[in-house]
Amino acid sequence: MSFGQGGPYGAQGDSGPHTTPWGAPPPQQPGQPQPGQFGPPPGQPAPALPPQQPAQPQPQQPVQPQPPQPGHPAPAAPQAAPLPPQQPYAPAQQPTRAQPQAPSPWAQPQGGGTPDWAALADTADRDRRRKWLLIGGGALATAAVAAIVATAVVLSDKGDKNLPAAEKLPSASAGTPEPTFSKAVTPPPNPREFISSQEKDTAPLTVKTLFPHSKPSLDKRVYKRAAQDTATDCASVAQGGLGQVLADNGCRQVLRSTYVRDGVAVTVGVAVFDTKAAADKAKEQSTGNIAPLTGDDAASFCQGTACRLSANAEGRYAYFTIAGFTNGSAVTPDDTKALQAGRDVAGYTFRRIMARANAQAAAAASPKPSGNPTAKPSDSPKNKA
Numbered sequence: 001m002s003f004g005q006g007g008p009y010g011a012q013g014d015s016g017p018h019t020t021p022w023g024a025p026p027p028q029q030p031g032q033p034q035p036g037q038f039g040p041p042p043g044q045p046a047p048a049l050p051p052q053q054p055a056q057p058q059p060q061q062p063v064q065p066q067p068p069q070p071g072h073p074a075p076a077a078p079q080a081a082p083l084p085p086q087q088p089y090a091p092a093q094q095p096t097r098a099q100p101q102a103p104s105p106w107a108q109p110q111g112g113g114t115p116d117w118a119a120l121a122d123t124a125d126r127d128r129r130r131k132w133l134l135i136g137g138g139a140l141a142t143a144a145v146a147a148i149v150a151t152a153v154v155l156s157d158k159g160d161k162n163l164p165a166a167e168k169l170p171s172a173s174a175g176t177p178e179p180t181f182s183k184a185v186t187p188p189p190n191p192r193e194f195i196s197s198q199e200k201d202t203a204p205l206t207v208k209t210l211f212p213h214s215k216p217s218l219d220k221r222v223y224k225r226a227a228q229d230t231a232t233d234c235a236s237v238a239q240g241g242l243g244q245v246l247a248d249n250g251c252r253q254v255l256r257s258t259y260v261r262d263g264v265a266v267t268v269g270v271a272v273f274d275t276k277a278a279a280d281k282a283k284e285q286s287t288g289n290i291a292p293l294t295g296d297d298a299a300s301f302c303q304g305t306a307c308r309l310s311a312n313a314e315g316r317y318a319y320f321t322i323a324g325f326t327n328g329s330a331v332t333p334d335d336t337k338a339l340q341a342g343r344d345v346a347g348y349t350f351r352r353i354m355a356r357a358n359a360q361a362a363a364a365a366s367p368k369p370s371g372n373p374t375a376k377p378s379d380s381p382k383n384k385a
Contacts, residue, residue, distance in 0.1 A: 189361055189364060189365065190361070191354065191357035191358045191360070191361040192315060192357055193361075194356075194357050194360040194361055194364070195276075195314070195315030195316060195317065195353065195356060195357040195360075196275070196276040196315050196316060197274070197275055197276070197316060198274045198275070198316065200360070201315070201316060201356075201360070202360070203356060203359065203360050205255075205272070205356075206230070206255075207228045207229065207230050207255040207256070207257060208228070209356075210255055210257075210270065210352055210353075210356070211225070211228065211255070211257040211349075211352065213225070216259070216348055218344040218345070218347065218348050219344060219347075221261060221340075221344060222261070223259040223260065223261045223266075223341075223344065223345070224259065224260050224261065224297065225257060225258070225259055226258045226259065226260045226265065226295035226296060226297045226298050227256075227257070227258045227293045227294065227295030227296075227298070228255075228256065228257045228258070228293075229255075229256050229293060230253060230254070230255050230256075231253065231254045231256070232252070232253045234246035234247060234251035234252075234253065234254045234271055235247050237254050237256060237269060237290065237291045238254075238269075238288060238289070238290055238291060239288050239289050239290070239291050240287060240288020240289055241287040241288040242286055242287060242288035242289060242290065242320070243288075245282055245285045245286055245287065246271050246282060248285075249273060249278045249279075249281050249282040249285070250273055250274055250278050251271045251272065251273060251282070252272045252273065252274070253271075253272050254269050254270065254271050254272070254290075255269070255270045255272070256268065256269045256270075256290070256293045257293070258292070258293045258294070258295055258298055259341075259345055260295075260297045260298050260326060261341060262337065263325055263326050263327065263337075264323060264324070264325060264326065264337050264338050264341040265292070265297070265298035265301040265302075265323070265324060265325075265326050265341075266321055266322070266323040266341045266342055266344075266345040267290060267291075267292045267293045267302075267321065267322050267323075268290075268319055268320070268321045268345050268346065268348075268349050269290035269291075269293075269319065269320050269321075270317055270318075270319045270349065270353075271317070271318045271319070271320070272316065272317060273316045273317070273318065274316065275316055276313075276315055276316050278316070279313045279314075279315065279316050279317055279318040280313050280318075282313070282318045283311050283312065283313035283318045286311040286318075286320065289307075289309045289320065289322050290320040290321070290322055291322075292307075292322050292324070297326065298326050299326075300326070300327070300328040301324040301325060301326050301327075301328060302322050302323075302324035303328060305324060305328060305329065305330040305331070306324075306330040306331050306332075307322050307323055307324035307330075307331050307338065308321075308322070308323040308324070308331055308335075308338045308339055308341075308342045309321065309322055309342075310342055310343075310346050312346060312349075312350065314350055314353050314354070315353060315357065317353050319346070319349045319350075319353075321342045321345055321346050321349075322342075323338040323339070323341045323342035323345070324338055325338065
C-alpha cells in the first residue's frame, strides 16, 4: 500500500489535529518506534528486545507534527516517559601525574634483579674525575702561590741595589796592642793510666804517702792507726799460699797498715807490681791471707783463729785485708763488726790509690811554669783529725 510522499499520516498540508510544533516529544513506550520510522502498526505490541543499557540523555530536537491521513484515526498522543534523574554536573577529575624521578643507580631493581652496573660505573667514574680535579686544582693553586712569592723575592732583591754600602772600620794604629789568646786547655788524661804501669806511676810511694792519716774517718766511723810497715820480701808477710802467688806474679813490695776500732783490728797489705795485668792475676789466684800486723792496741788478733778476709786490685796494686777481734776470739759467720771493719778499711785503701792516680793526672795536665823547677808532690798530706 502506498502512502504517497506525505508518509503514513498523509500529505503535507492536510487538516487534522496538530500538536504544538515546539513542545516536548510525545511519550514513548519502551520498544516503540518513533513516528516516521519502521515498526509495528500502532496498537500492536512491540516485539521483545534484549535489555539495553540506559542511554545518556541527549538534547531532543523538535519533532514536526504530521497530519493524519484520511481514513485513519489520529494516533493518541503518547505520554511523556519520565526522564532519569540527572546527576549534578561536576568537572571531571584529571588524574594526578607523578613527577618522574631519576632512577638511582644504587637502587635494587624490582623483582630482585641485578643492580645497574653501568650506572654504578658511571657514578664511580664521575667521583674519580671530581677527586682528580680537586687535586689538580690544589696543585695549581700551590704553584701559583710559589710563583707569586718567587716574583716578590726577585723584585725585592732588585729594589735593594740602592742601599748604602757598609762603612769601613778604621784600621788599627801602630800603637794598638794585638789581642792575645791563651792556649786551649787539654783535658786531663784518664787517672787510671798513671797507676796501670810502673813507667807512668812515678810519684813517691811509701807506706806513709799511701796511708797518711792516723785517725781516718771512714763513713763517719773513726779508726785509729795502730801499726805500719813495708816489706820487700812479699812472701814473708803472707800466709797460706798467698806468698807464693805474690812471688810468682813479680811482687815488688808489700805496704801494711793496721787500724783499730771498738775491739776489732784490721790489717791491710798492698802488694805492688809492675803492671796492672800482674796485679789482676795475683788477685784472681789469691789463696790464704795477708799476715796480721800487731801493735799496742792489737797485740793478739787473728793468731790462729777465724777472721774475715778480702782481696781486691786497682791498677798495678793488689790489696788484701784481714779483720778479727783484738782479744783473740774467733769471728763467727753471723758477726757483722769484723765484716764492717774489713769493708771500711778496704774502701779507704781504694780511695787512697785513686787519690794517687788523680794527683798524677792533674799534674800532667797542668802547664808547667817556665823558669821554675817542677814542684815535688807532697809526701805527707794532712792527717784527718
